[in-house]
Amino acid sequence: MWIKVRNELRHSPKLIAISIRTGVSPLEALGAVVNAWMIADAHGESNGFIPFATFESLDTQIGLIGLCNAMEEVGWLKLVQKIDAEKAIAKSKALKQARELDDNEAGMIARQWSTGGVIFPEYLEHNGSTEKERCQNAKRNQKSRNKKKKAKSQGNKKNGKSDTPNSNASVTREEKRRIEIIYKEYPRKRAKAQALKAITKALQKESYELLLEKTKAFAQQRKGKDPEFTPYPATWFNREHYHDEPEENKKPEPKLPTLNINEHDWN
Numbered sequence: 029m030w031i032k033v034r035n036e037l038r039h040s041p042k043l044i045a046i047s048i049r050t051g052v053s054p055l056e057a058l059g060a061v062v063n064a065w066m067i068a069d070a071h072g073e074s075n076g077f078i079p080f081a082t083f084e085s086l087d088t089q090i091g092l093i094g095l096c097n098a099m100e101e102v103g104w105l106k107l108v109q110k111i112d113a114e115k116a117i118a119k120s121k122a123l124k125q126a127r128e129l130d131d132n133e134a135g136m137i138a139r140q141w142s143t144g145g146v147i148f149p150e151y152l153e154h155n156g157s158t159e160k161e162r163c164q165n166a167k168r169n170q171k172s173r174n175k176k177k178k179a180k181s182q183g184n185k186k187n188g189k190s191d192t193p194n195s196n197a198s199v200t201r202e203e204k205r206r207i208e209i210i211y212k213e214y215p216r217k218r219a220k221a222q223a224l225k226a227i228t229k230a231l232q233k234e235s236y237e238l239l240l241e242k243t244k245a246f247a248q249q250r251k252g253k254d255p256e257f258t259p260y261p262a263t264w265f266n267r268e269h270y271h272d273e274p275e276e277n278k279k280p281e282p283k284l285p286t287l288n289i290n291e292h293d294w295n
Contacts, residue, residue, distance in 0.1 A: 045102050049098035049101065056092075060090050060091075060095050061099065061104070064090060064105070064148075065148070076147055077108070077140055077148075078146050079144070079145040082107070082145075083096035083146065105146060105147075105148055106146065108140050108141065108144055110142070110144025203228075210240055211261065213243045213244050214247060216259070216260065218261065218262075219262055222261075223265070225262070226263075226264075227239070230265045246270070
């Protein structure tokens with residue numbers, strides 16, 4: 029099991045709101061929230077969805093009545109109502125067409141509706157195997173870089189070359205910083221690992237300035253609209269929707285002229 033808890037979480041306004049809503053101390057609220065994440069990590073799917081679960085069952089399991097409603101109010105939990113399997117498939121297909129979801133995303137949503145349950149929004153950002161693998165990979169990569177750097181340094185000393193590092197490392201850090209900035213500007217945060225890969229790929233085709241400008245424009249366009257109809261960032265960047273014309277600039281379809289038979293000269 030792998031649960032990531034930020035140091036500032038205990039002072040989060042959202043956690044304090046949960047504490048007030050449930051009538052327990054912030055420390056007890058923190059323990060209850062972490063307990064909920066542990067249940068998701070142990071029994072949920074990779075995206076934080078727990079099939080067949082309800083707010084009542086989770087509250088009972090954790091031992092704090094009202095916790096799930098409080099987490100829902102701050103955006104940390106969402107109830108997925110069960111619907112008929114055929115309706116679930118039809119509804120997911122409609123969303124796929126409207127939001128341009130890929131087959132995997134549409135299938136996942138259909139399964140969620142067919143069983144019902146609860147889902148933890150932004151789960152992949154903070155919990156589960158994805159974050160664990162990301163942290164472990166970062167450590168392995170750091171060790172590998174350190175070994176290569178040490179070997180290179182020893183080789184330079186043998187050859188009498190300078191051991192002054194070049195600018196490649198700083199360039200890599202700058203690229204990562206730009207990718208993160210673009211991701212933060214996108215109006216919907218989902219599947220961050222896939223989104224970062226898609227942004228990296230897009231930056232190989234377009235300039236950073238253009239991509240950032242297009243992302244900000246799209247975020248402004250989606251402001252105040254239902255986020256459920258905003259494509260996942262990986263989908264938007266992979267399909268190069270940053271080249272799409274803004275909706276406000278699109279011209280309406282021209283209307284064909286109507287023919288009044290009474291005014292026409294048929295002779």
